[in-house]
Amino acid sequence: MKSLSLAIVLPLSLIALSVNQAVANSAIDTENTQKFAGETIVITATRYQQDVDKIPGAITVITEDDIAKQISISDDLTSVLANLVPSMTPSRQKLSNQGENLRGRTALILVDGVPQNNPLRNGNRYGYPVDSSTLERIEVVNGASAVHGMGATGGLINYITMSAKEGDNFKQTIGLRINDSFSSDSTSTKTWYNLRHFDEQFDIVAAASWHDQGIYYDGNGHPIGMNSIQGETQDSTATNFFLKTGVNFGEQRLEFSTNHYELESNNNYVPIKGNFNDGIVGTVEKGASTGEPISNQVEAYNINYSHDNLADGGLTVQFFYQEFDAIYGEASWRATPTVIRDQGIITSTKKGVKLAYSQIDLLNLDDSWVFGIDVLDDSTQQRLVATGLGVTPEMSYLGVSPFAQGDILVNDALRLTGGLRYETTTVDVENDQTLYSYGLYDEDGNPHGQVDIIGGEQDFNELVFNLGAVYELTDEMNVFAGFNQGFGLPDIGRVLRGNWIGDQGQPLNGDINIDFNTMPAVKPVVTDNYEIGLNYTDDQWRVTASTYYSLAKDGANLSLNSGGTYDVVRQRTEITGAEFTAKYQLNEQLSLQALYSTIKGEVDSNSDGSVDSDMDLKNISPDRFMFAANFDATDNVSTRIQVNTLMDSENNDKEQQFDGYTLVDASIKYDLQKYGRLTFAVENVMDKFYVGYFSQIRKHPSYYFSGKGRNYSLSYEFNF
Known part of the structure; x- marks a missing residue:
């Protein structure tokens, strides 16, 4: 076993000694113990401010301090979620978030309540919509929800950006972080800056960051392989510019915010494929790929208006606009009989309105209510960069959804919650043709290249609802039960682009044309989530435990086909699981944290109405424990x-098998007071060699990668 350097032993020794001292002193420090029993207010779960203990479901709140501790180890939002959200699948440490799900289903990603997922073509590039340095907190609703609309069949993840606070008098912060595994080209550098000012009439936040990442190395000291098509965060440069400003006039407020995030490959390396059967992981070598650099770009604008006392209630109106562009690496698209290689690009434009009016104590039962309507307009297409040919036709989505949500205190112990949302959805598809390699075979086995796609319009209407109850057993403990429905669309673009035939395939009999108007595969997915659990909170403990059952009678899952790619398969899906999270404040100095998750999914593989086969492991997370x-x-x-x-x-x-592993991370922060803050962290302290979860169950040479080995991080931040 490799010897651990002094840089690793020192922080671990300090932590161990500190824990021993804290345990010894715990008996005399109880009077000064930090209390958990204060309110934790969230907005994501209900669309109005609510104490997390009054919500009949499992909620994860990741605070600004939690985020800071995680990104000091690994500045990767998908890793933050994977570490702190119980049923989140492991981070792939890649630009693509394919296979990163919540409770076995899709999570709706929001930034300040604005959806980031593309409802018409899931390119698996919505894991990095904003830089971590702009975030104030992350609120996660575990389990299906329709409160924020389409897409949350597995839950909601709302990234909430920073705001100026009282005491911020043109406060400025500048930071620098260096990550290194002390191997060739492994150095990563990040700088960030923000300015915050607050007074009673006006506030502003302006922030910028620049993040240049080197090559990742595994526990054996070898460069980690790259996915040349889906994209990477290693060997890349990311920039982020953020502005939020607000004006208060009486009980009204007008706020404007904008964010521009772009990540682009540095294109200094090319991949060397691994070999799954022989257990050889992929790696890289110096070189440059042809074509445009792989990139992700998200540009967003928000206007928020609020009135805190309009007819004894509160009104909020949000207007948003977003442009999204994702360029993928060169691949063998075979767009025509003569043009073989090209790059894919997905472009999406979203605009919408979210209006909500809330009131409290309408029934004098400590009740809260919100009524509103959401409108989302999305236009999406996947096409090729060089030829300009469409991989999918042009598609548009219009959703208009009125909703109502509320809760009431029935008696001193029982609180009931409920809500309705009526989803009205229109999907328009233009006439087009598939690429040559995505045609169909005719009855004689001959390929028909560039098959016609018959466009049209389909309308979907669905009433979804939620019901729940929270019963207070004692001042410290309550139990809850909830039923929630989620509403989502399958990957319509993937269905419409046709079936890959390449140079060989199986004949497909029937009509050669792809007719959107008659496709059952594009119908919405409604997910039912049943959950029971308990919360316990006192001066030292905060505990949540729950068990759930999730049912999609006509789910849309990705199933690996014989050609090594994934198809959309409509089938009954049942998922069961349990989660446990706990925080224990032993004394003023020491707190402990633990979480556990177990999950199992089954599908109806023969369409007889009953599940009979395990779900593809790509869709669910392995059982896990964190301390x-x-x-x-x-x-x-x-x-x-x-x-x-x-x-x-x-x-x-x-024939999927995952061999689990254990990883240890550590950090130490020193507050230099007026001279700033210094943080040293080590990711994968033991330099464990492992193959990532997705790589093991994907079983494909282009996706077979090891995970990050030991990596050191030194951060410095200074206020002035």
Whole structure:
């Protein structure tokens, strides 16, 4: 085993000594113990401010301090979620978030309530919509929800950007972080800056960041392979510009915000494929790929108006506009009989309105209510960069959804919640043709290139609802039960682009044309989520435990085909699972944290109405356990150590097997007071070699990668 350097032993030793001291002092420090029993207010779950303990479901709130601790180890939002959200699948450490799901289904990603997912063509590039340095908190609703509309069949993840606060008098912050594994070209550098000002009439936040990432190395000291098509965060440069400004006039407020995020490959390396059967992981070598650099670009604008006392209620109106562009690497698209290679690009434009009017105590039962309407307009197409040919036709989505949500206190112990949302959706598809390689075979087995796509319009209407109850057993403990429905669309673009035939395939009998107007595969997916659980909160403990059952009678899953790609398959899907999270504040100095998740999914593979086969492991996470200790050694020194264990899992039907692993991370922060803050962190302290979850179950040489080995991080931040 490799010897650990002093840089690793020192923080771990400090943490161990600190824990021992804290335990010894716990008996005399109880009077000063930090209390958990204060209110934790969230807005994502209900569309109005609500104490998390009054919501009949599992909610994860990731605070600004939680985010800071995680990104000091690995500045990757998908890793933050994977570490702190129980049923989130492991981070792939890639630009693509394919296979990163919540409770076995799709999570709707929001930034300040604005949807980031593309409802018509899921390019799996919505995991990085904003830089971590602009975030104030992350609110996660675990389980299906329709409160924010289409797409949350697995839950909601709302990134909430920073705001100026009282005391910010043109406060400025500048930061620098260097990551390195001390191998060739492994250095990553990030700088960030923000300005915040607050007074009673006017506030502003302006922020910018620049993040240049080097090559990742695994626990064996080898460069980690790259996905030349889907894209990478390693060997890339990301920039982010953010502005939020607001004006208050009486009980009204007008706010404008904009964010521009772009990540682009540096194009210094080309991949060397691995070999799954022989257990050889992919790697890279120096070189430059042809074509445009792989990139992601998200540009968003928001206007928010609020009136806190309009007819004894509160009105909020949000207007948003977003442009999204994702360029993929060169691949063998075979767009025509003579043009073989090209790059794909997905472009999407979203605009919409979210209007909500809330009131409290309409029934004098400590009740809260919100009524509103959401409008979302989305236009999306996937096409090729060089030839300009459409991989999918031009598609547009219009959703108009009125809703109502509320809760009432029936008696001193029982609170009931409920809501309705009527989803009216129109999808328009233009006439087009498939690419040559996505045609169909005729009855004689001859390929028909560039098959006609018959466009048209389909309308979908669905009433979805939620019901729940929270019963307070004691001042510290309550139990809850909830039923929630989620509404989503399958990957319509993937269905419309046809079936890949390449140079060989199986004949497909029937009509050669692809007719959108008669396709059952594009119908919406309604997911029913049943959940029971408990919350316990006192001066030292915060515990949540729940178990759930999720049913999609006509689910849309990705199933691996014989050609190595995924098809959309409509089938009954049932998912069961359990989650446990706990925080324990032993004394002022030491707090402990733990979470556990187990999940199992089954599908109806023969369409007889009953599930009979395990779900493809790509859709669900392995059972996992996380333990962490936070220790404030002094007023100026704080430390954290976290241990993440992913357990073995298998799917015999798909011949998928995952060999689990355990990773240890550690960090130590020193507050220099007026001279700034210094943080040293180590990712994968033990330099464990492992193959990532997605790589193991994908079983494809282009996706077979090891995970990140030991990586050091040094951060400095200064206010002035």
